[in-house]
Amino acid sequence: MKRIGVLTSGGDCSGINATLKAIVEEAYKNNIRVTGFLEGYNGLVNDLAIELTPMQVSGILQRGGTILMTSRCEEFMQESGFNKALKTLKEEEIEGLIVIGGDGSLRGAKKLVEAGVLCVGIPESIDNDIYGTDMALGVDTALNIITNAIDIIRDTASSHKRAFVIETMGRESGYLALMSAMASGAEAVLIPEIDYDIDSIMQRLKLEHERGRKYSIIVIAEGVKKTQEVAEKLKVEAEFDTRLTILGHIQRGGNPSVFDRTLGMRMGIRAVQSIINKKSSVIGLQGNDLKNVPFDVVFSNKKVFNDMMLEFARLKSR
Amino acid sequence: MKRIGVLTSGGDCSGINATLKAIVEEAYKNNIRVTGFLEGYNGLVNDLAIELTPMQVSGILQRGGTILMTSRCEEFMQESGFNKALKTLKEEEIEGLIVIGGDGSLRGAKKLVEAGVLCVGIPESIDNDIYGTDMALGVDTALNIITNAIDIIRDTASSHKRAFVIETMGRESGYLALMSAMASGAEAVLIPEIDYDIDSIMQRLKLEHERGRKYSIIVIAEGVKKTQEVAEKLKVEAEFDTRLTILGHIQRGGNPSVFDRTLGMRMGIRAVQSIINKKSSVIGLQGNDLKNVPFDVVFSNKKVFNDMMLEFARLKSR
Amino acid sequence: MKRIGVLTSGGDCSGINATLKAIVEEAYKNNIRVTGFLEGYNGLVNDLAIELTPMQVSGILQRGGTILMTSRCEEFMQESGFNKALKTLKEEEIEGLIVIGGDGSLRGAKKLVEAGVLCVGIPESIDNDIYGTDMALGVDTALNIITNAIDIIRDTASSHKRAFVIETMGRESGYLALMSAMASGAEAVLIPEIDYDIDSIMQRLKLEHERGRKYSIIVIAEGVKKTQEVAEKLKVEAEFDTRLTILGHIQRGGNPSVFDRTLGMRMGIRAVQSIINKKSSVIGLQGNDLKNVPFDVVFSNKKVFNDMMLEFARLKSR
């Protein structure tokens, strides 16, 4: 094998650059050169290729984001675009492709595999919603950022009967909201996966305040689409002095945590080895081990919360 | 002098606890005991008094919030409540009162002075909108938190044509928005004090994107009340992939910066000395020096931005 | 079961308070009350007992250190002290004891079990040197603190031919040094478990400098006891402008990471359940699962590095 390609295609997250560094170094150890495609699948479709050498990935390990850039690419999903991508891979003499990305990006990779491309996926998604891996790249960093933000709010709160409503990312997944609520000891949490009862939550918070609780923290996943409504209800109906925080894109980044760095490095090395061994698959963390999870398995299952998370969610969503 | 009182009455901010520690220690050095009133003026009206000893303020220097708690107190603004407050001060044998708080709280202090109470104000407001002091307590910490958040967003951004809209605190003041925009190199800023032109900003950002800028950061003060509108416009009219962050209460806190700690300690010591010297006034930082600014001066003037800030604001708000 | 006891006895680390909170809340859910013994085994020997209620563990989740304090206790290791400890457990009507601590503390727990006490251990050690658990409490936080410190040094370094020597904790274990070196991309690492060759490292660093590397980062575990010597050699023999950082106790703390919070909470709940089920053992994280590891197993094995860590160590220690 002489040359492999790599692209990064999900939402921004922390740890991708560490992964790229490991991929390039592992490839060079095996005398394989690396082409980076810019802006996700757009780089495949429109042949935006750069040479990735160990020199070029030096000093990026601790940086957020991705030096290869990301973007959405509608064209790739259409036949003409897809064919252009296949042509690029041929012309650039790519013998195997590594795709770092979320659910949609890995579906793109699966399509390439079905078209005969040797392709390995590395799951990256701060929502941790990809089946087959206990943790996706970027989750740990995102969780720590959210939890630190809630810590700051809690440490500073010094007024009675105040409610802090914090919206986390997660359009279809409540993972970040649930885990950060647990890790920060939030009083209530609303996520898309679990039935919640806003009125019952309000009654509970009011009761707790009467019993002496100074203030309450309510974490809401973006996908619930009730953030403004809950904030308004807490203000008007429960008469809490209510404050809103929408964390937004700060959840995607900053310097990656040690967990995300080492996870990315391990997955990157494993991805190169899988390409060498011709194993098209998604690299998944299961317990302490990395596994080659077939694309079919990844897409035919849905990730579920563990019992501790479920119990916390049930307690805190009503 | 045997006993002084202290209360904290503004919005939460970082550095108040360091100030309280300095007040208690300076008072004890002068053989004066200290009564803390809980929950701002509510503690005066309803006599919620605790003894503050050096032991009780040990270990609080680096904590956000205020151990004395804060709250709004409508009752104090009415005659009956105000008289109850005066009665409390008499009964608790308070010979001088230190009020740590923002504009409204200092107006309360002024009213007490007019009623014959020896009273010194310490200006605390993350908006830095109190005349007579170059910096109010809590501003530096708030600015660093906002700027770090924007840094994270900038470091991670790796998509083309994306706009990040960040709302900072500041209902009537654009100080935080303007300074953090400057310190983080934001592309645009909207504040209440300066005329802005959203359409012109959009044209400029689009042009910059065409010339190669990857993404844009727009900082908006809460008081502009245009955050949602601007985000929507950028998405629909300018076709940016737009992401919103509302920083909310994380701006009020966390561990205070060194600047806020030492400012609070200096102001606290000066406040005790001013009480001893019977100088009712607000402690103001002017250049490197602390001054006793008369209450009248504080309320009869409006703080203005310096030239560098004005120029940046004009450049970036159209 | 009516009452259990808990003590914290290892070196300080982050996540213990979250564990204590979970223990108290899980105990109360099962109508069990909790006695906290202060200052580790000293609290058992000298009956320093406090009642731990949900109220008392409220607000401690995010704090470093331990509200129960720790200390060394020689007396407990002697027969007279040990008997006093047994007497205390009887008099305080403790039906089961949870010990949060490192290797030495868990050996104390084993001794109690052998004397007929129902006792469960929670492994806590930033060195991650306890067999039977993939991660001990406090490791993840320590690693992130060290790695952030190295990031800062790397980001700032802007001089040619400079060597930064960083000493991490780890008297007998190189885990922290090795993992932080890997996560930060250090150029060299010295740990007690792996043969190193200082002269060979120096030759390599000099060569890399000649080829263009600006500066080098060398991480050394405390237990190697060569920090000063290596720094001196790099300065004198290799003529690097050498700077030393000894991170010391900042590695033990600050707010715990999300990983350490949730690990502590899970282990705390499991420990209470194990006490209820009369399973004297050490709680170990294995893959994603918590296991009840017999004390014998914990002490009759030695933890080893995984292959990725070994390869990195070998590459970077010569």
Next chain:
Amino acid sequence: MKRIGVLTSGGDCSGINATLKAIVEEAYKNNIRVTGFLEGYNGLVNDLAIELTPMQVSGILQRGGTILMTSRCEEFMQESGFNKALKTLKEEEIEGLIVIGGDGSLRGAKKLVEAGVLCVGIPESIDNDIYGTDMALGVDTALNIITNAIDIIRDTASSHKRAFVIETMGRESGYLALMSAMASGAEAVLIPEIDYDIDSIMQRLKLEHERGRKYSIIVIAEGVKKTQEVAEKLKVEAEFDTRLTILGHIQRGGNPSVFDRTLGMRMGIRAVQSIINKKSSVIGLQGNDLKNVPFDVVFSNKKVFNDMMLEFARLKSR
């Protein structure tokens, strides 16, 4: 004026890159181009010149270190090297030079002025030991890093009779040690400028421990050269369980604080204006204003501590 030069020549510190960005942007606003000399005076002597355009300084505002690199340059201090530097300035058609650096670097600038070069200095030194400016660039960031480190140690400490000895930078200046000790509430501080009495400190700490203090924090400036000795004494004579932290180079960096960013930006703009106005001088912050301080004034005076600092130092150094 068509072209100015800039070099960075002190120890690394945070805020230099923000200053460089402001210099380039202000120069371009005035239709002046900018040459950057690499590696401090070495770049002048050996003509290591690069073109600095607004594009090249984009995205560096929040980075620590300096993109122009620094180094020591003995050659510049000798006549032959100095003449080569003058020749470079002539050949590169530099009409004015901005030097960002510490005491030694500014002395080099003075020498250039005496040789007829139009030269403006920007004071940069985490030790804050440059006369004529209240704050040098980099001080605020360094102070916050040190103080945060001490906070972490304090938050985690949970053992009785432990002494934490923390060494800060400062070979001839105790500013960082003194200010961080004050901002973190340290129990003792040793700096070169103030007489200290180690035995008296030990007696005091022992007494405080007997009265209930759990642990003590002692901050020592590097220049005192007593760190090891004090740590040993505390361990052996006072029988404290003593732990040592040498912060080293993490004090030089990380992302600059808002204060250092805005100070650097203001000084950079002022430096360009001073070059345009042909005012060879050092830019000093005095109160809120920037001043053009003559080189003679800078070097003929010594900076002194203010009264609050002196009193704290006296209290805590015996």
